Amino acid sequence: MLRLIKNFFIVFGNIFRKPRTVIYPKEKIIIPDESRGVLHLKLDLDSLEVICNGCGLCSAICPQGCIKVKKRIEDKGREVLDEFCLDLSKCIFCGNCVEFCKMGAIDMSYKYQHAEYDKKNLRLEKIELIKPSSTIRDFW
């Protein structure tokens, strides 16, 4: 009974509080911290090359199998990333790839708007994943 009375006053108080929801395109809220958006391939700031060496661990660990990695070996025997393909239509944004990457070459951006007319556009290639996200953690 006491809980009921407490709930009653909480509900009554809610009438005078500011609503949590916003009208999306017009009003915007701050993206929550640590929210997961599209993958981003980090660049080495000195050489401006991709840190990823194409080991394929992210591809193996991905529960949805949405990452495809291909590596090539250069003349000096150094392994470098050749192709990196992310299928956004399958990705569940679990963040396993970021967590398991030994090189720390992947992180998650705050880019979240993925609506597309064509499914082909959801397949992101290496060049698109290298580009810094235009969405920063500010207002939507």
Next chain:
Amino acid sequence: MLFILKKMFYILALLLVNLYVCEYVNNKLTARMELRRGYRITRAKGVGFPLVRFFKYLSRSGRINIWTFFIFLLSLLMWSAVPITANLVLIEMDYSLLIAVTFYIGLIIMLFFNLSRTSYSAAFSETSKKVLILLSFLIPALFSIVSVVLISKTLSLKEIVNSQYQYWNIILQPLGFITFFISLFLQFKLLGISGKSYLSTGINIGKEGTGLGKIVERFSIYMIVFFLIIILNILYLGGWQGIYLIRGEIILAIKFYFIFVILLLMDKAVGRIDSYNLLVRINWKFLIPVSLVNFIVTFGFFMARDVYNLI
């Protein structure tokens, strides 16, 4: 004839205006209680929401079955004997309470069974459950009504209001008021003004139909709630009796909307009643015994005062 038509028009207009306001208040307040903004398609804070919703349903389908038609008819007929104010009553009679309650019981039984569309395999168990649920909130309400009738010694709703010129019946019948109010609240919750319950719709909760049939069902649900709030006002809260200089009609409207908002608040505070056992436990272990005790005490008082002249 013209006089009756005029009254019918007034009653219908009053009901429709109330329906519009209550639907709007229901939508807006329910959303604000959940920290949402509510319906915003129409301008001016969603004032046109009920109208938009009405046309949305109407555009889907215009067919209704015969039971839905009877439900519509009963929900209008219910108001024939209920005096909304002192003069605004269609048919004045000495047994208005009896007639009104009969219509109400008929309507709620039809509505309750029409809301659920059970498969034939589960028809028997579902029906028996529904009968038990219906009885569990109808019996306390009826006990409370009979107790008030015993106190005021009349079946006319007008005379019941007039008998409260000194004290409202809530002072003489607090237990009756509580049981009637809880019964009203349970009906409010089960019929689903803001959200449907599995107990009233059965297993096919998402398949209650669209179009005109849904409008009629929603209309009759509102009519039942309006009817019960008006009856609660008449039986326990002095009806349309004015307080000091304020007119009785205004007092009645204030009380009506106050109770409606309280019901909405309680609806959100309690949460959905989807457990059949919980509902039966509340009703058969609390509501019915309390209303029965109230009835027995009142009956004893009635016998001592009016039959044996002891008091």
